[in-house]
Amino acid sequence: MKIVVDPLQCGCSGYCVKVAPEIFAWLPDDTAATALIEPGTEEEIGLAREAAQLCPLRAITIVEE
Amino acid sequence: MTGTAARPAISHSGTSFQPDGGPPAAEMTRLSSFSEVNEALKSRRFIHVVGHRDNAAFLGGSLISLSGDEHFNRRRIAAALFGAEPTARYHRQVFLPALMAALARWPVGADGRSRGDLAAAVFEALSPLGAAMVGLDGIDSEEARKRHILYTSRIANGVNIEFAERDHQELVGEYLPFLERFRTEFFEPSLARRRAIVSDFRAGRIDRQDLPLDLITLMLLHEDQFAAYGPEAMLREAVLFNGASASISHGACNVVDALLRWVSVDPPARRPLLSDVVFVRRAALEAIRYRPGTPFQIRRSAEDQVLESGRKVAAGEYVLIDMAAANHDKAVFGPDADEFNPYREPLERVRPAGISFSNGAHTCIAMNLSVGDGFHFEDGNMGLLVATLIRLFALDVRSEDPAGASRAAGTTRTVFDRFRISLDLAPGELPT
Numbered sequence: 001m002k003i004v005v006d007p008l009q010c011g012c013s014g015y016c017v018k019v020a021p022e023i024f025a026w027l028p029d030d031t032a033a034t035a036l037i038e039p040g041t042e043e044e045i046g047l048a049r050e051a052a053q054l055c056p057l058r059a060i061t062i063v064e065e
Numbered sequence: 066m067t068g069t070a071a072r073p074a075i076s077h078s079g080t081s082f083q084p085d086g087g088p089p090a091a092e093m094t095r096l097s098s099f100s101e102v103n104e105a106l107k108s109r110r111f112i113h114v115v116g117h118r119d120n121a122a123f124l125g126g127s128l129i130s131l132s133g134d135e136h137f138n139r140r141r142i143a144a145a146l147f148g149a150e151p152t153a154r155y156h157r158q159v160f161l162p163a164l165m166a167a168l169a170r171w172p173v174g175a176d177g178r179s180r181g182d183l184a185a186a187v188f189e190a191l192s193p194l195g196a197a198m199v200g201l202d203g204i205d206s207e208e209a210r211k212r213h214i215l216y217t218s219r220i221a222n223g224v225n226i227e228f229a230e231r232d233h234q235e236l237v238g239e240y241l242p243f244l245e246r247f248r249t250e251f252f253e254p255s256l257a258r259r260r261a262i263v264s265d266f267r268a269g270r271i272d273r274q275d276l277p278l279d280l281i282t283l284m285l286l287h288e289d290q291f292a293a294y295g296p297e298a299m300l301r302e303a304v305l306f307n308g309a310s311a312s313i314s315h316g317a318c319n320v321v322d323a324l325l326r327w328v329s330v331d332p333p334a335r336r337p338l339l340s341d342v343v344f345v346r347r348a349a350l351e352a353i354r355y356r357p358g359t360p361f362q363i364r365r366s367a368e369d370q371v372l373e374s375g376r377k378v379a380a381g382e383y384v385l386i387d388m389a390a391a392n393h394d395k396a397v398f399g400p401d402a403d404e405f406n407p408y409r410e411p412l413e414r415v416r417p418a419g420i421s422f423s424n425g426a427h428t429c430i431a432m433n434l435s436v437g438d439g440f441h442f443e444d445g446n447m448g449l450l451v452a453t454l455i456r457l458f459a460l461d462v463r464s465e466d467p468a469g470a471s472r473a474a475g476t477t478r479t480v481f482d483r484f485r486i487s488l489d490l491a492p493g494e495l496p497t
Contacts, residue, residue: 008414009438011424012107018137030109054144056428058438 001039002063003048007032009059016051016060023048033059084114084363084383093363093383097390099397099420101374105386106424111364113427114383119233122241123223126294127301128430136426142287143280143306143430146198151278152434152446155194160449164190164456168490180465183484187317187453189214191310199307200259200279201251213251219243220304221311228360228478244304252303256281280306309431312358315473316435317453318481321462322470323352323405324454325486329464334407338458345458346451348407350417350436353450354392355405357421358480362386389479392419461489 003023005016010032016024017033023044024033039048052060087093096102105111113132124130128139145151167189171181192214196204204213223240226233263285265271276282284291284299291298327348328335337344363385366378378384395402397415411417418436422429429435436448447455463486470481 011428012109013426013428014109015137015140015426018134019141050141050144053148054141056430056432058433 001045001048002065003035003038003052004061004063005032005034006059006061007034009057011057011059013054013056015054015056019051019054020044020047024051035060084365087114087365087383090361090363090385093385094378095385095387096376097387097394098374099391099394099415101372101376102386102388102391102420103424104372104374105364105384106362106420106427108425110367110370111384112367114363114365119227119237120224122237123220123226123244123304124301126291126298127305129305138290139302140426140430142283142290145278145283146280146306147430147433149446151198155197155434156446156449156452159194159197160190161452161456163193164453166190168456168460168488171488171490173490174487177489178463178487179490180485180487183321183457183486184314184318184470184482187314188218188310191313192217195307195310196251198280199303200255200277200281201303201307202255202258203251209250212246216243216247216251217308217310220247221308224304224308225311225476225478228476230475230477244300247304247307248300252281252300256285256299259285312480313431313435313449315358315480315482316353316450318470318484319356319358320349320352320450320454321457321486322464322481322484323355324348324407324458325462325464326469327405327407335458338454342447342451342455344407345454346437346447347409347411347417349451349454351405351407351409353421353436354398354417354419356479357388357392357419358478359388359421359423360478361388362423362427388420388423392421457486457488463487 005024007027012030012032014026014033017026023035023037023039025036026032027034037044039045048060048062052062096105113136115130115132118125118130121130128136128143131139164186167186168179168181171179171186173179192210193204195201195217196213201213204210219240220243222229223237223244226236226240229236259277259279259281262271262276263282266273266276276286280303281299284302288299291302324338328338338348363383366380366382366384368380370378372378392398393402397412398409398419401409409417416422422432432438433446434448435450437446437451465485465487470484473480473482
């Protein structure tokens with residue numbers, strides 16, 4: 001599973017960073033969030049899916065591999 | 066070519082809102098450029114302001130009144146209602162059939178055209194949607210449906226009371242009885258039924274996947290998170306989600322009005338509205354940019370800071386974010402920013418509806434339900450407003466009022482609550 005955050009679409013709600021700080025972080029210039037890792041465990045996969053659902057601008061795409 | 070609709074009034078005064086310990090809205094530093102507004106909404110260095118509001122009896126302690134982690138926790142509870150599956154269900158199985166049924170009830174004239182008020186039809190169609198989303202039972206009969214619509218419309222007036230031109234406390238007194246009727250007739254019986262279901266779930270008698278997906282059930286599953294906000298917190302959260310009807314029906318009048326003005330000047334422009342879904346979405350989002358429903362938001366600076374524009378903002382300083390002015394910023398939207406132009410070229414990093422659905426942590430939770438993701442015109446989920454437009458233009462919608470949509474009276478907001486239109490819809494005909 002791969003996570004793609006579209007930096008142009010990101011509205012900086014910060015929900016993904018709050019719900020899964022081990023997976024998402026802010027870019028250094030704070031203009032968008034980004035994915036740090038590809039989720040591996042069941043818990044990480046669940047949190048990544050929740051982050052995608054929470055994102056009000058649908059900037060997070062979960063790519064099943 | 067551009068349309069002829071007048072420049073919208075920019076309303077950022079006339080509100081009674083004053084943050085605790087802060088200045089009145091009219092005395093705050095006003096941010097009006099798109100760049101400053103966007104930065105303030107997205108930045109974690111600005112805090113969403115919570116204070117006493119005259120609509121507290123209707124929304125106090127609800128999601129919209131919260132900030133920071135409290136707001137995030139509440140949003141996390143409600144997020145399941147706005148996933149792809151429930152959104153598609155509300156849209157296709159609840160809203161559109163109800164809208165078509167409402168339109169089919171309009172009287173038909175000798176010319177074969179049906180006539181009625183668009184705002185009322187959309188509001189009526191949103192009644193079962195609000196009920197489904199919240200989990201309100203008992204609106205199946207015609208009489209109950211009418212009562213639900215009446216209560217929802219009066220409660221919506223209470224929700225927006227801080228923009229009212231009449232005495233706010235008097236108006237609270239007028240609208241509160243409708244909240245009480247909403248509570249006793251719809252909310253409390255539905256709450257009791259779901260409390261029993263959640264109790265069965267907790268006792269292991271039913272599985273999680275068999276729980277209803279609605280706000281009341283979600284609130285009961287996280288009841289501890291509402292306890293701190295008083296006994297009215299769950300009712301007020303239900304009011305918030307039930308009452309999106311008013312803003313969506315205002316939005317429908319706005320976009321249909323803008324488009325009908327447009328095609329009256331350029332009749333061939335009606336053609337792409339009949340066949341090109343991408344163009345219809347683009348036009349709808351442009352109409353929302355042109356006349357945003359929310360006039361302003363307020364934030365407080367968490368620290369001394371310098372905005373990208375060079376403006377210095379001191380720690381603790383309150384800023385009034387002027388949404389309409391930002392959406393008409395010529396530096397971003399070009400020299401025709403004050404005009405409605407559905408052919409406006411998309412901009413990188415700027416959503417077609419501008420800042421109308423806000424940005425950052427307080428981005429409108431119902432944006433996807435209303436217009437899709439608000440960015441990609443080709444996205445499969447077009448949202449309720451765009452679906453409404455497509456149906457209306459397929460039915461040859463025409464304005465029946467030379468002045469177009471009527472601006473709501475008694476409020477400083479620029480919203481439209483009545484729009485008499487006609488359709489080519491034969492009696493009993495029910496388009497899909």
